[in-house]
Amino acid sequence: MPSENNNANTSRRPVKVANCSGYHGDPAYEMYRQATLGNVDFITGDYLAEVNMANNAQAYQKGEHPGYEETAWEGIKQTIEVISAKRIKVIINGGALNPKGLALKVEELVRSKGFDLKVAYLSGDDLYSKFGPNMPKSKDEIRHLDEDNQSISPGPLTYAFLNSANPVPMVSAHAYLGARGIVDGLRRGADIIICGRVADASPVIAAAWYWHSWNEADYDQLAGALVAGHLIECSAYVTGGNFSGFDRYPIERFVKPGFPIAEIESDGSCTITKHSNTDGMVDVDTVRSQFLYELQGNVYLNSDVSAILDDIIVEQAGHDRVRVGGIRGYAPPPTTKLAIFYPGGFEAQLLLNATGYGTNTKWDLIEKQIRHFIPVQALKNVDTLEFQRIGVPAANPASQRSSTTYLRVFIAAVSAQAVFSVVMAMKEISLKHFSGLHSSLDQRCAIPRPFLAYYPAIISQNLIDEQINFVEGPDNVVSYSTGHPPNFEPLAPRASYDHTPSLSEIALLKAPSRRIRLGVIAQGRSGDKGANLNFGLFVPNPQHWPWLRSYMSRTQMREMLATDDDWDDSFLVERVEFQKIHAVHFVIYGILGRGVSSSSRLDGFGKGFADYVRDKVVEVPAELLPLKTHL
Structure with missing residues (x-):
């Protein structure tokens, strides 16, 4: 002992x-x-x-x-x-x-x-008995986890429970x-x-x-x-x-x-x-x-300590x-996280396949058709309707499977009827569809199912x-x-900064370069924290660190997403770096919607985001790469 x-x-x-x-x-x-x-x-x-x-x-x-x-x-x-x-x-x-x-x-x-x-x-x-049985009637009653960050614009569904005329039941609060x-x-x-x-x-x-x-x-x-x-x-x-x-x-x-x-x-x-x-x-x-x-x-927060990570x-x-x-530490914050869930309504998805020639135009047509056949009033009651194009057909395909991609139509609404109205629009289309439309034999996912919405909050530890x-x-x-911690340190604004390149690093960025996939020289990991996605990159070879920290700025992160379906101007990118392990880390606020079971993204927990970015083609100074390095 x-x-x-x-x-x-x-x-x-x-x-x-x-x-x-x-x-x-x-x-x-x-x-x-x-x-x-x-x-x-x-x-x-x-x-x-x-x-x-x-x-x-x-x-x-x-x-x-x-x-x-x-x-x-x-x-x-x-x-x-x-x-x-x-x-x-x-x-x-x-x-x-x-x-x-x-x-x-x-x-x-x-x-x-x-x-x-x-x-x-x-x-x-x-803490259900303390804060339940219903969701708050005002966002001031239980503060959102990111409320104090003045740089963030809350997503349209962050406070969706306030839109109901009737009390919204709380499912759990821990x-x-x-x-x-x-x-x-x-x-x-x-x-x-x-x-x-x-x-x-x-x-x-x-x-x-x-x-x-x-x-x-x-x-x-x-x-x-x-x-x-x-x-x-x-x-x-x-x-x-x-x-x-x-x-x-x-x-x-x-x-x-x-x-x-x-x-x-x-x-x-x-x-x-x-x-x-x-x-x-x-x-x-x-x-x-x-x-x-x-x-x-x-800074990593816990109810007993705040850990300073910069010098890991x-x-x-x-x-x-x-x-x-x-690692160094100081007193914990006076608050802790409170995970609250409530019935968010119903959601469903349609998975539609297209093969090969003219795929983008086919998806344009089916989206116009579905929107046309949804009753106007029903569409007003739909919270989320997204047409997500998944995959790119292979050039000169060797098989039909390599030529086939799919459209994911994601629907969420408070009522099952509103969700079902979108599903039923496909019935209206019947044989009016584009050439070669087909889908899985199993369309159980098209049946509206209830889901829980997530509201991450903060509360005083003294409660x-x-x-x-x-x-x-x-x-x-x-x-x-067991009491409470003896001391607290108020939450400080979160750090976010880009690296200021030295003259030698500026010269490195301007040096002759070669195009490679980022993942050739960088590894990474990504995941979710509610509505926010966190993403880290590091280079195993220390010689690549001056380039990575200079190249992977907040602006570069936004540009990597700007031409994709992933970006919205309401998002915020934070960046810090861990110099001793040759890593940069980003938090992208709001990209996962309401997060967890409420996210409309195909990768709702952000697990695949790191390898998506690692597959991007970047310009890397040729002097840092072996001659055999290629895309």
Whole structure:
């Protein structure tokens, strides 16, 4: 057991924290693998995407869903003997909507096997009773996450719930909790802690905080642990999954990558690794990729600490071992994120195929026809109607499939009837369509289906009543209030800047160049945070860094999108850079619409955006490229 004084224990070895889940679909057996393939001190698991709790909320309220994630329960059942024998502590957010329910089942399992393990659960994240049962009648009642950014123009559907004359029911409202409540539970002797909506990295922060006996104001150390948690929270994303550089290695290496481990030092620095007898890989590129994922600029916020990322260092420290350091921290913000979902209405899509010759004109015709046959009043009630042209037919095609592309007609509205009016317009067209129109035999996606709309908000941390609760029998729960952080630092305007090229860099940009795809020399990662898309690029070869940081400006990012369907003048581009890892990072505000389940984009979570940009052709100084480099 670590000492419980208020000073960081600088003599203790690094704590080994193994992650067993990045979302609820990761296999339950990964917990068992992390416990048995080597020695670890903690197992953490992140089972929650922003929407999967809301998807289950209504069923849980009706008694038709247990509220917790089944893969979390299955993982514990498979692993409980090893957890007990090896004294591994477990912290997971698989409790989701019902952490108490899962904790009761785990405690019953522990008791039935006669193990000496204390089970606890964290509560306080569910704020539906405080802010529900309906959505606010004014945007001032619950502030939007991006409201304080004066440079952003809210999208037309950001406050869609205010357009209804009747109250709009709230489905769920969950605050993102930090690590302090988990730490309190560990210090009181908990072996297994079941959480609901804690921030993704909070279990990892808590493990290191407890292990090293940090003080709650040891911000540099806490910030380092926050980054360690960020790096391993998405399971295989740091060991070869979703890795843009995979094509440079034998693909067999990425079939079943192992899950990650963070070895966190007393100063907050860490080494990212994995069990040696697993596939995948951990190198500076996989770690840089995951670091850039879902960032929101150069400061990473958590309920317990704000991490300054500008000087991050990522270094290879051995085979499948990468050291990460250079993180500094300061007090957390006085607010935390509140994820709110409400019924957004109904949505549907039509998928129509065209083959080869004259495709663009064919799509022009079908769009005019559909719009013509939608009743005028019905069209007024449609919130979103988009005609998205997907793919480009091959030149001189070798097969019909290579010549075929499709049109995705996306429809969303408050009422199912309004959505169905667009679908029915296709019936009116009947045999009036362009030459060669065809579609899939399965058109179930054309039937209007309900969807949940997402409203990301911020609330004061002082409004949260967080408690750690110990299950001491089927009818006995002992609870302790965990309080709030002692200090807060108000949110500052977010950094956004371009690099000012030096004279040598200006000369480099003017030097003779060659046209190549950006992905030839740059790797990247992208993802979503609500309505906003985040996107990072880095160059594995340091010689390419002066060009990348000079070339990839905010203006260049806008120009890359300006001639595509991706850009709207209401969007805002922010840019920062991380010089020591040769990376630039962008946030594009508003490009994902309302985000999550509400997005109309084909790639609604922004996962493919990085490789789209990497496929762009750019001018790179010839002196930086080997002669064999080509498009």
